[in-house]
Amino acid sequence: MKILVLGGNGFIGSHLVDKLLLEGHSVRVFDKNEEHYRKRLAGVEYHVGEFGNRGVLSDALNSIDVVVHLICTTLPKTSNDDPVFDMQSNVIETLFLLEQCRANNIKKIIFASSGGTIYGIPQILPVGEEDQTNPICSYGISKLTIEKYLHLFKKLHGLDFVIIRPSNPFGPRQNPLGIQGVIPVFLGKILRNEPIQIWGTGDIVRDYIYIDDLIDAFYNTIINKTTSHIYNIGSGKGHSLNDLLSIMKKVTKHDLSVSYTSSRAYDVPEIYLDINRAYRELNWEPHKTLEEGIKQTWDFVSNLPVQEK
Ligand SMILES: NC(=O)c1ccc[n+]([C@@H]2O[C@H](COP(=O)([O-])OP(=O)(O)OC[C@H]3O[C@@H](n4cnc5c(N)ncnc54)[C@H](O)[C@@H]3O)[C@@H](O)[C@H]2O)c1
CATH class of the missing domain: 3.40.50.720 (NAD(P)-binding Rossmann-like Domain)
Known part of the structure; x- marks a missing residue:
């Protein structure tokens, strides 16, 4: 095609x-x-x-x-x-x-x-x-x-x-210095030993x-x-930002510095998707766990040239 x-x-x-x-x-x-x-x-x-x-x-x-x-x-x-x-x-x-x-x-x-x-x-x-x-x-x-x-x-x-x-x-080739994609952005900050800023309490749930x-x-x-x-x-599962941080701590074996500030009006508090239609009709399901995916993304971010991470 x-x-x-x-x-x-x-x-x-x-x-x-x-x-x-x-x-x-x-x-x-x-x-x-x-x-x-x-x-x-x-x-x-x-x-x-x-x-x-x-x-x-x-x-x-x-x-x-x-x-x-x-x-x-x-x-x-x-x-x-x-x-x-x-x-x-x-x-x-x-x-x-x-x-x-x-x-x-x-x-x-x-x-x-x-x-x-x-x-x-x-x-x-x-x-x-x-x-x-x-x-x-x-x-x-x-x-x-x-x-x-x-x-x-x-x-x-x-x-x-x-x-x-x-x-x-999320995954490799998502920019850790960009403004979209919390996973590579947080991993970049961990690598650079910078504080991670969380809007709200970290309870916001995403898929x-x-x-x-x-x-x-x-x-x-x-x-x-x-x-x-x-x-x-999506994965069909919800994970809070605090969940992400604890997985990142485990995967990267780094201590994390996190600061919490006030929440933003356009952030939906909790969302995860029903993926049953794709499962039934596309014969599709996600295979990678969040931890495995974060590990792959960490490998990508860690191996970038110094000016890119
Ligand atoms: N990444 C996410 O979290 C996410 C989630 C849901 C939906 N989407 C959607 O998926 C699509 C792809 O997302 P992505 O993460 O790969 O984004 P990306 O920014 O990495 O890629 C978008 C590409 O479009 C090109 N582009 C942007 N504006 C252009 C323009 N005016 N003319 C020509 N090219 C232009 C950019 O150069 C870039 O290469 C987008 O429509 C996005 O809204 C992304």
Whole structure:
């Protein structure tokens, strides 16, 4: 199959590209940046461009079977700072993408939505795909809006789609100096002997999914016809930040310095995903335990060149 990965040089994209190459697919990447940790890969056709650059994007769609849309210009943390930018750069440009998919007879589009933000504060746990969606940040609203347009384009034009709602993916090639991904960020701080700052009491509960498990789910939806259009992909288990810290202490064998400050309004207090639909319909389940995943991520962070950790 000929697959275009939008945002293929990012954390999730780089792992997906590896998997697609391994399985013998023809891979094209569209991204405004190069991969952070690796040089260009043989066998991948790269198109460098800004998502909003419609000409370059249209060229990248030429003779593609499946599009995987991983570009996102905002983060849950920062999206509320400028909702206009969030809407314009994500929703409007994705609408253009959908129009182009239609024009190019794309067979299917896979969209990375957000299991962590789209539901808002869940009414029940674990939260399932059919539960209420009341996002409390602009990022979640943009993701939900794009989801709605995917449904519309299927209804109006027959464009097939799958929405993946990942929980909190983590693993190698997630930037320990970045602002997303508590696991690599905390591990980086442990390595540098810096204090870890926790917003609130550390009781916030999240669902952490190791990157290889997430990629298996993406791959599955790319190559198979799916029964449903939306899949939660997570571990199905909730872990507090304090749980993470105790696992990190065990894995790294370092003493941790932790400071607790006031909580943030956009943080959902507790969320973990019901993954039964993916289990039943995709024949998928996560394999890596949180501790094993943290160990792999620690190996990655520890082995980075000094300026990168
Ligand atoms: N990592 C997470 O915790 C998480 C959780 C749920 C959903 N997601 C979603 O999964 C997708 C991929 O996430 P990720 O963690 O790999 O992010 P990432 O930031 O590592 O990768 C995104 C890639 O998109 C590219 N990109 C961003 N804006 C662009 C633009 N305007 N034009 C062209 N390229 C652009 C970046 O250069 C980067 O290579 C995103 O849509 C994100 O919202 C991520």
